[in-house]
Amino acid sequence: MRLLHTSDWHLGRSFHRENMIEAQAAFIDHLVAAITAERIDVVCVAGDLYDRALPSVEAVRLFGEALGRIRDTGARAVLTSGNHDSMVRLGYATDLIDASGVHVRSSLEGIGTPVLIEDEHGPVAFYGIPYLEPEIARHHWGLTERGHPAVLGRAMDLVRADLAARPEGTRSVVLAHAFVSGGEPSDSERDISVGGASHVPVSLFDGVDYVALGHLHGRQAITDRVRYSGSPLAYSFSEEHHVKGYWIVDLDASGLAGAAFAEAPVPRPIARISGRIDDLLTGDRWAAYSGHRLQITLTDPVRPAFPMDRLRERFPHALTLDFAPEDPPEEDGRTWAERTADRSETDLVLDFVDWARGAPAGADEERLVRTAFEEIRTREATR
Known part of the structure; x- marks a missing residue:
């Protein structure tokens, strides 16, 4: 199975008051072409699909067009919400659109229930973990400990419990929107330290084959299995030297077979x-x-x-x-x-x-x- 890992589209965002919607539309054009050229089976988008909880009309229109065009390629799509998105709004009617092959995971209740997608080697379980606001998630699960490590740790416990109940050898992919220790931030990410410690240890993701991360805007591999794709466009001058794009990830019968970074075109460079x-x-x-x-x-x-x-x-x-x-x-x-x-x-x-x-x-x-x-x-x- 071949995956495309992207994140942090921030549709509707401006760059120092300069509208970015045309550049974002150009990225979607490139992405759709790459899905076909690279024979992608599943597109994974790890949060911050929009730039704000109430996105502009043009941003919503572009998002809808992007999902339709991705499905027209024959690929499936799994998406999660990020800290810029509205968890509730993005999760609207997800049960209905699941039937189309677009799977949005944007609720606390759905964590631990995977999207199962088959290839010639059997099922791959895709677990979507939306951005977890620490206090909301803590009260939802009745946790005493505060902070991102506690709530994301609970989410991963649910993932591992579900995975343990599945047939041996079931491969797994987690999508999460978080700040993992060892990652390099830029100036354009919104601070998520409110509500406790913002960093989470990479060890929280032990036990799965691949972790598609969102939140940090620079591409980086925390480990071979745990990676940030970064944003497809630069959203601050601190990203001047970033190489923008997405990961193409291959899974074989035993799990992760490899990952390669593919560059996306830059409509207008920054300096x-x-x-x-x-x-x-x-x-x-x-x-x-x-x-x-x-x-x-x-x-x-x-x-x-x-x-x-x-x-x-x-x-x-x-x-x-x-x-x-x-x-x-x-x-x-x-x-x-x-x-x-x-x-x-x-x-x-x-x-x-x-x-x-x-x-x-x-x-x-x-x-x-x-x-x-x-x-x-x-x-x-x-x-």
């Missing part, structure tokens, strides 16, 4: 660049970044005027701008009160203009500021 504005605007070495989504850090000693407007003439997809002078002025050790003791209100405003713009206010601007304060003082005196 972080820094330098002085004149060099960024004219230097030949920066020409390669004109089509990137960019985080730019300016190192000019004085903040340039209208920097983002100027930068976007060469880099139309520049999204964020920071200012880190190469030779910053020495820190003034005086308190704020000490530094402003001999400065009038007008002087403070003009100081701010000089700092923010990198150039002092002109004569007309200075006259406007002084006139404004005179009017304020006159108004206060006549009350």
Whole structure:
């Protein structure tokens, strides 16, 4: 049996306010083509299908189209909810759509009850473990211990108990959405530490043939059997050097036979660049970044005027701008009160203009500021 392990689609997500739906649709196009080309039997999607519990209309439409196209290839699909998804909403009508070969596992009650899919060697049991909110799952199972290790440990106990009752040699795949110790996070994952310890030991997954993990956005193999596919697209600049894609996993008669990572196309690469504005605007070495989504850090000693407007003439997809002078002025050790003791209100405003713009206010601007304060003082005196 050949599996495709993916996760963290985050349909409907934006990247620094830039809509990603077209890039996500392009990934779905690639995924459907890969399912056919690689002769995939089962697509496993380990959570965070949407980016929020109430997804946009266009995200829901894309998700529905994706499931239909996957089934049109002849492959089956097993999906779980992640911490960005609504467990209840995603679990709606799952009993009905099971008949189509799309199996969404998004409830506490369904943990330990597998989706059984046959190949020439017999059944493979797919156990979907949705993201477990620690306090909700703890009360559901009557646990005294708090945190992710406790609730995910209970979920895996249910999986192993069911597997032990099946014929010897039954192969097993677990889909889970969690932060496993040893994994490398990025800036785009939502913190899941609320409700107890967020990390879980990899040993919790002992006893199954393959574990398809979601939550962390970088691909990684915690062990040969326990892997993160990562997100198919970059959702933060910390993912600048990530290679995006999915795992293709083969099961033979005895279990895991191998796993290989397949890269997905990058619709628009991301990068972080820094330098002085004149060099960024004219230097030949920066020409390669004109089509990137960019985080730019300016190192000019004085903040340039209208920097983002100027930068976007060469880099139309520049999204964020920071200012880190190469030779910053020495820190003034005086308190704020000490530094402003001999400065009038007008002087403070003009100081701010000089700092923010990198150039002092002109004569007309200075006259406007002084006139404004005179009017304020006159108004206060006549009350």
